[in-house]
Amino acid sequence: MTTGSVLAFDLLAAIVAAAGWLGAGATAVAGRRRAATAVGAAALAATLARAATTILLARAGWWFAAEKVVIAGPLLLAAVLVAGPRLLRPAPVPFLFAGYALTAGLLVTVLHGYPVSAGAGLLAVAGVAGATAVTWRFLGSGPVPRTAVVVAVAALVAGTGAAATAGAVPGVPHAHQHRDVLPVGEPTQRFTLTAGTAVVPAGDRDVAAWAFNGQVPGPQLTATAGDVLEVTLRNRDIGRGVTLHWHGYDVPNSQDGVPGVTQDVVLPGQEFVYRFRADRAGTYWYHTHAASDVGVRMGLYGVLVIHPKPVIGVDVTVPVHTLAGVPLPEPVVQPVAAGDPVRLRLINTDDTTHRYALAGAPFRVAAIDGSDLRGPAPLSETAVLIPAGGRYDLAFAAPGTPVALYVDGRMAWSSGPVSAATGGWPVLDPLTYGTAEPLPWSRYDREFTLVLDRGVDLRGLLPRYAHTVNGAADPDIPSQVVRPGEIVELRIVNRSLVVHPWHLHGHHVLVLSRDGRPATGSPLWLDSFDVRPGEVWEVAFRADNPGMWANHCHNLPHADAGMTLHLIYA
Amino acid sequence: MRKAFVIVTGMLLAVFALQFVFAAVGAFTRPGGDGSYTLHSITGMAVIPGLCLLTIVCAVLARAPGRVLAMTVLPLGLVVLQALIAMLARAFTDASGASTTAGLVVGGLHAVNAIIVVHVVVGVLRAAQELAAPAPTVQVAQR
Numbered sequence: 057m058t059t060g061s062v063l064a065f066d067l068l069a070a071i072v073a074a075a076g077w078l079g080a081g082a083t084a085v086a087g088r089r090r091a092a093t094a095v096g097a098a099a100l101a102a103t104l105a106r107a108a109t110t111i112l113l114a115r116a117g118w119w120f121a122a123e124k125v126v127i128a129g130p131l132l133l134a135a136v137l138v139a140g141p142r143l144l145r146p147a148p149v150p151f152l153f154a155g156y157a158l159t160a161g162l163l164v165t166v167l168h169g170y171p172v173s174a175g176a177g178l179l180a181v182a183g184v185a186g187a188t189a190v191t192w193r194f195l196g197s198g199p200v201p202r203t204a205v206v207v208a209v210a211a212l213v214a215g216t217g218a219a220a221t222a223g224a225v226p227g228v229p230h231a232h233q234h235r236d237v238l239p240v241g242e243p244t245q246r247f248t249l250t251a252g253t254a255v256v257p258a259g260d261r262d263v264a265a266w267a268f269n270g271q272v273p274g275p276q277l278t279a280t281a282g283d284v285l286e287v288t289l290r291n292r293d294i295g296r297g298v299t300l301h302w303h304g305y306d307v308p309n310s311q312d313g314v315p316g317v318t319q320d321v322v323l324p325g326q327e328f329v330y331r332f333r334a335d336r337a338g339t340y341w342y343h344t345h346a347a348s349d350v351g352v353r354m355g356l357y358g359v360l361v362i363h364p365k366p367v368i369g370v371d372v373t374v375p376v377h378t379l380a381g382v383p384l385p386e387p388v389v390q391p392v393a394a395g396d397p398v399r400l401r402l403i404n405t406d407d408t409t410h411r412y413a414l415a416g417a418p419f420r421v422a423a424i425d426g427s428d429l430r431g432p433a434p435l436s437e438t439a440v441l442i443p444a445g446g447r448y449d450l451a452f453a454a455p456g457t458p459v460a461l462y463v464d465g466r467m468a469w470s471s472g473p474v475s476a477a478t479g480g481w482p483v484l485d486p487l488t489y490g491t492a493e494p495l496p497w498s499r500y501d502r503e504f505t506l507v508l509d510r511g512v513d514l515r516g517l518l519p520r521y522a523h524t525v526n527g528a529a530d531p532d533i534p535s536q537v538v539r540p541g542e543i544v545e546l547r548i549v550n551r552s553l554v555v556h557p558w559h560l561h562g563h564h565v566l567v568l569s570r571d572g573r574p575a576t577g578s579p580l581w582l583d584s585f586d587v588r589p590g591e592v593w594e595v596a597f598r599a600d601n602p603g604m605w606a607n608h609c610h611n612l613p614h615a616d617a618g619m620t621l622h623l624i625y626a
Numbered sequence: 627m628r629k630a631f632v633i634v635t636g637m638l639l640a641v642f643a644l645q646f647v648f649a650a651v652g653a654f655t656r657p658g659g660d661g662s663y664t665l666h667s668i669t670g671m672a673v674i675p676g677l678c679l680l681t682i683v684c685a686v687l688a689r690a691p692g693r694v695l696a697m698t699v700l701p702l703g704l705v706v707l708q709a710l711i712a713m714l715a716r717a718f719t720d721a722s723g724a725s726t727t728a729g730l731v732v733g734g735l736h737a738v739n740a741i742i743v744v745h746v747v748v749g750v751l752r753a754a755q756e757l758a759a760p761a762p763t764v765q766v767a768q769r
Contacts, residue, residue: 064717068732071710078703085696159703166710194692381656464724521671553717589717 059116059571059590064553066109066124070162073102077139078155084146085195092146099151100143103136103158117592119507119549123169127177128161131184148195149188156187167512170551171527178215182208240333243286245279249300251322251344251356252292258382265379266294266354272384273375273405274358277342279334281364290327294344297321298356300330301345303445304426304583305360306562307332309603314561315346317604317622322346337364338426339401339447341375349612355379357405369397370454376463377405383466392454392471400450400461400469404442407611409555409586412448413439413478416459416471419452424486427564430578431491439481444557445584445610487570490578496566500596501542506621507549508556508587508609513618522618523552523609529618536607536623538599545596550587558593559584559610560623562603565595584610599625628758631684635751638677638701642744645669671709678702681750694753697746704743711736 076099084092110129114121135154142150160180168176185208192200254267268274279285291298299322301313311332315321322328343357359373370392377384392398399422404410420432421440425447442448452459458472465479506525513522513529522529538544546565550556564581568574570593587593608620648666655662678701685698711732718729725733 064714067710067714067717071707071714075703075707082696082700085693162710163706166713194695553713 057112059113059120060550060553060588061590062109062112062116063120063551063590066106066113067162067165067553069102069105069109070128070158070165073099073106074155074158074162075099076102076155077135077151077158080139080146081148081152081155084148084151089146092151093143096139096143096146096151099154099158100136100140103132103154106158106161107132116590117549119170119505119592120551120590122172123164123176124161126172127164127180131157131161131180149191152191152195153184153188156184156191160184166510168527169511170507170509173218173527175215175217175219178211178218180215182211182215185211240331241284243331244283245277245334246286246288247275247277248288248290249274249358250290250292251294251298253294254355256355256379258379258384259386263380263382266351266356268356268358272355272357272379273377274342274356276359276361276373278361278363280367281335281337281362283334283362285330285332285334287330288327289322289330291322291324293324294351294356295324296347296351297323298344298351299328299346300342301348301561302330302332302340302342302360303559304338304340304447305332305334305336305362306564306583306601309562309601309605312561312603312605313345314606317606334362336426337362338423338428339373339403339449340426341403341405341445341447343405345606349616352405352612353378353407359401359403361401369399371399371401372469373401373403374461374463374468375403375405376410376468383463385468387467388469390469390471392459394454394456396454398452398454398459402440402442402448402450402461404444404446407444407613409441409443409557411439411441411464411483412450413462413476413481414450414452414459415462415476415478416457416474417452417455419450421448421484421486421489422451423447423449424580425564425582425584427581429490429580430493432489432578435484437478437481438484439478440484441586443555443584443586443610445559446557446582446586447584486577486580487567487573487575488577492576493579495568497543497596497598499543500545502538503545503547504536505547505549507551508619509551520617523556523614524618525621530615530620533618533621535604535621537626538623539626540599540602542599543596544599545594548587548593548595550589550591553589554614555589555611556587556614556619557584557610558587558608560597560607561605562601562623563597563599563605565597568594568596570594627684627688628754631681631688631690632751632754632758634677634681634684635698635747635754638674638681639744639747639751641669641673641677642740642747645674646740670705674705675702678705685750685754688754688757690753690757694750694757697750697753700746701743701750704739704746708736708739708743711739 080092080096083095110124135157139150139154160183164176164180185204189200189204249268254270255262256265256272265272289300299313299315311330312318340360342360344351359375402412418434418436440448458474460470460474461468462478509524511524513520515532525533564583567580602625605623607623608615652663652666682698685695715729715733718726720726
């Protein structure tokens with residue numbers, strides 16, 4: 057059982073336990089003693105199940121269990137001690153007290169689980185004591201116990217105070233422009249991208265889109281290693297503004313295209329010129345980083361391929377995207393001569409993971425995220441999962457028979473008629489693929505832990521249920537500060553129930569381990585990787601690209617809902 | 627205040643009916659996506675909980691008996707449960723984000739719970755109406 061499924065079952069047990077005790081209380085109020093005993097017994101079982109999931113999660117990592125042990129734990133214990141002995145002699149107040157205690161523990165996990173805060177704990181206690189006092193007033197015998205009222209009021213006052221002070225933590229100022237003057241040389245490749253609203257064909261109909269040069273995806277930018285690229289970005293009529301971010305290509309900071317951080321947003325009628333040297337061959341893509349959630353979804357993206365000097369064989373790019381519910385690109389049939397080397401550059405420009413399967417020929421995963429793998433073995437009947445923003449290059453020699461690429465079961469590219477059922481194929485784990493190499497570093501100068509979760513964010517104008525990092529949401533997440541030349545270890549922990557594709561700008565990170573198990577395959581230098589629920593990834597990078605860099609979840613609605621922070625060089 | 631209790635509970639029931647309509651709007655929007663359920667989400671996460679709280683306040687001010695008050699609190703709890711079920715259903719997806727059998731079973735509970743909440747709110751509305759129209763037994767007791 058994975059930690060991710062334990063997280064889901066923990067939530068399920070907490071819901072059933074809370075609802076069960078409240079239901080048992082209501083049944084007792086109605087005077088149905090036998091039914092109350094039965095419902096209470098079920099609630100007790102669910103309560104013990106939550107205790108078990110809490111222990112499992114604590115063993116998987118303190119990040120997953122902290123608030124369940126420190127806040128929900130004592131509440132759960134009190135519930136069992138108060139309601140348990142009354143199981144055979146049902147009484148409304150003890151059962152309802154247990155219901156309030158379990159509900160409070162559940163709400164702490166869901167609303168503000170990590171890090172454990174005194175405010176959340178005290179407010180939970182205040183809620184339980186207050187609700188119990190009110191219940192006693194209506195259902196109990198005798199006057200409301202003073203202690204319950206005193207505890208409720210004291211915890212409410214102290215909890216509100218603690219929550220308010222926690223909110224006053226100052227963040228690092230975000231308005232920052234890093235200026236670097238680049239001696240990149242004369243451009244050898246020039247492109248112009250004009251962003252504007254357009255109507256483009258998708259599937260069998262026309263849809264409204266935002267497009268570069270009137271097409272979705274935007275024009276493919278192709279260069280050869282060593283070229284100096286000059287890309288002029290113009291905005292015709294995108295009111296929210298545009299920029300260009302070179303996803304996966306580690307450009308100097310001033311060319312990174314993050315509005316408000318590395319440049320000003322390009323508004324209608326304005327333009328911005330990007331210039332950088334393309335030295336590292338590989339598969340990359342570009343997209344707007346202004347209002348990126350809606351902008352990329354509406355179509356402001358395209359492919360950037362940098363070829364090594366000699367271009368050999370057949371080179372196909374498959375940028376997968378969902379435009380207005382229609383999966384792109386349109387299926388392509390492209391005959392290939394037997395024996396030709398083929399390179400399929402698979403790009404996921406969506407917000408969620410896609411599953412790719414190549415049928416009809418053994419293949420190698422030659423590169424991931426633009427970096428070649430070491431000693432990739434031939435694979436067949438194996439699917440690959442590409443995270444949001446990620447790229448895999450599949451290489452194979454064309455056989456005499458047709459081959460086909462399926463994306464989530466839909467044919468996206470083929471060299472002839474093929475029928476294959478790829479749904480049951482096993483999935484490649486890149487951490488065990490290829491041959492290992494000793495780590496380039498023996499020490500780490502700095503260590504950061506990012507705990508990904510959901511939580512209530514009250515610091516903005518309107519309260520929101522944000523996607524959080526270490527309990528805070530953008531713009532209140534403290535920036536991570538590094539010095540040039542340092543080796544930085546990044547630990548990313550996902551205690552939420554959804555996948556977070558992590559993306560650090562300006563650097564490629566080397567994967568060290570996942571869930572405590574070291575990566576044993578080829579060195580993996582990634583810029584986009586899926587941290588699934590319950591997973592702990594340890595990655596490292598050398599701080600060799602000064603500036604201020606976005607470090608965020610590439611499920612762009614999540615980034616928009618708070619899951620963005622910054623890495624800055626001191 | 628008893629009139630207000632009836633009116634607010636009636637409004638709550640009406641919004642619940644609308645909420646079913648919004649769910650259908652989400653289901654039939656083409657092309658479908660996370661955005662199709664915006665109306666449903668906003669109503670479910672903001673309007674309905676707000677009205678639930680208002681109903682509880684009205685019930686307290688109308689001096690509703692304990693049993694009616696408990697019944698009035700119940701919809702709020704079930705609405706919180708409703709949001710948690712939706713969240714949990716989304717958690718049970720496979721690696722590429724597609725739904726799984728477990729997720730659909732949990733998701734189905736979202737509909738079952740919705741029917742239960744409406745049932746409870748109808749009960750609250752009846753109780754509120756009884757409270758507003760003085761029952762004959764009360765008059766007997768007053769004599």
